[in-house]
Amino acid sequence: xxxxxxxxxxxxxxxxxxxxxxxxxxxxxxxxxxxxxxxxxxxxxxxxxxxxxxxxxxxxxxxxxxxxxxxxxxxxxxxxxxxxxxxxxxxxxxxxxxxxxxxxxxxxxxxxxxxxxxxxxxxxxxxxxxxxxxxxxxxxxxxxxxxxxxxxxxxxxxxxxxxxxxxxxxxxxxxxxxxxxxxxxxxxxxxxxxxxxxxx
Numbered sequence: 157x158x159x160x161x162x163x164x165x166x167x168x169x170x171x172x173x174x175x176x177x178x179x180x181x182x183x184x185x186x187x188x189x190x191x192x193x194x195x196x197x198x199x200x201x202x203x204x205x206x207x208x209x210x211x212x213x214x215x216x217x218x219x220x221x222x223x224x225x226x227x228x229x230x231x232x233x234x235x236x237x238x239x240x241x242x243x244x245x246x247x248x249x250x251x252x253x254x255x256x257x258x259x260x261x262x263x264x265x266x267x268x269x270x271x272x273x274x275x276x277x278x279x280x281x282x283x284x285x286x287x288x289x290x291x292x293x294x295x296x297x298x299x300x301x302x303x304x305x306x307x308x309x310x311x312x313x314x315x316x317x318x319x320x321x322x323x324x325x326x327x328x329x330x331x332x333x334x335x336x337x338x339x340x341x342x343x344x345x346x347x348x349x350x351x352x353x354x355x356x
Contacts, residue, residue, distance in 0.1 A: 157299050162247035163188040163277070163342060164240050166272040169197020170254035172286040172291035172316050174327075178213045178335045179253060181221040184228065186344055191240050191247070192217065192264050193271050197256060199342045240275040249285030249342045250275060254316055257292055257299050263311075264302035287341050289334070295334055322350045
């Protein structure tokens with residue numbers, strides 16, 4: 157049975173919210189059903205890193221993505237009874253982007269705290285794709301061990317680490333490089349970046 161065209165996107169409190177913004181934009185433009193949850197710390201990063209107004213604690217997803225977001229489902233991180241917290245909610249993958257080190261530790265522990273933790277735990281137990289996009293440097297030994305734990309559990313650690321062989325000309329090109337790798341793992345068609353060995 158083919159996975160439905162749904163993607164869960166969790167945005168946490170690491171620097172690099174631009175990756176989540178671009179990813180959501182492409183998901184919407186690809187006619188995928190996006191289910192989004194922000195941690196409280198992610199909203200602080202939004203205020204610090206984006207020139208997009210944020211009124212109160214309820215994100216305007218159309219403003220965030222820069223495109224119409226009528227079909228996008230938004231959840232509070234405290235909303236542990238949301239559909240994405242259930243194993244019966246089928247999707248093609250969950251992406252934690254960017255992933256803070258505290259979220260990384262919580263996911264590796266399997267504690268399932270709040271909606272992001274519970275949705276990730278369910279994704280792993282149902283053997284669905286969990287793509288974790290950490291954005292930190294350098295990594296502590298604890299963080300590295302947490303990444304190993306998640307990898308052994310079936311997650312993909314996709315570091316927010318742009319390559320330069322495509323000769324990026326802007327910050328947007330560098331963001332697209334990472335988002336393209338995420339989309340590849342979600343099996344979503346895109347033309348965000350040049351693949352190695354391909355002509356432009």
